[in-house]
Amino acid sequence: MLLFYHDEEEHTEGPVCPPHPRRRPTRESDEEWAQRLMEWEALKSQVLKVKPKGNAMTQKYYVDKILPHYINVIEELRTTDPTVEWLLMEDGDGSHGFRKYGLAQQLRDAHNIKNLSHPLNHPISIPLRQFGIY
Secondary structure (H helix, E strand, O other): OOOOOOOOOOOOOOOOOOOOOOOOOOOOOHHHHHHHHHHHHHHHHOOOOOOOOOOOOOHHHHHHHHHHHHHHHHHHHHHHOOOOOOEEEEOOOHHHOOOOOOHHHHHHHHOOOEEEEOOOOOHHHOOHHHHOOO
């Protein structure tokens, strides 16, 4: 089963759109109403689409959503063949907790998961098609 990163906590909230003006027929003329409506349209068009900062997974998200799945898979594999030493292979992403002893490393240690780490751009992770191997 493949898991794809989508952090539910990572959401964008843009500025609130101003409410639509209401016409005051007894207090304003048609020209004043048209002017207020044009001002509202101008304000409404300035609402910007806000994008989240960065494009990286947090360690908390990795520990809560992704790592437990792979720990369960490794534990199932250990029960099927206990003679094999099963390793978890991860790239050098910061969310995997290699830079310092963090949540991810604590969880791996608690389940006795050994890691086969390699750099983010290791040749193994590059598709073999680049080398003419299909």
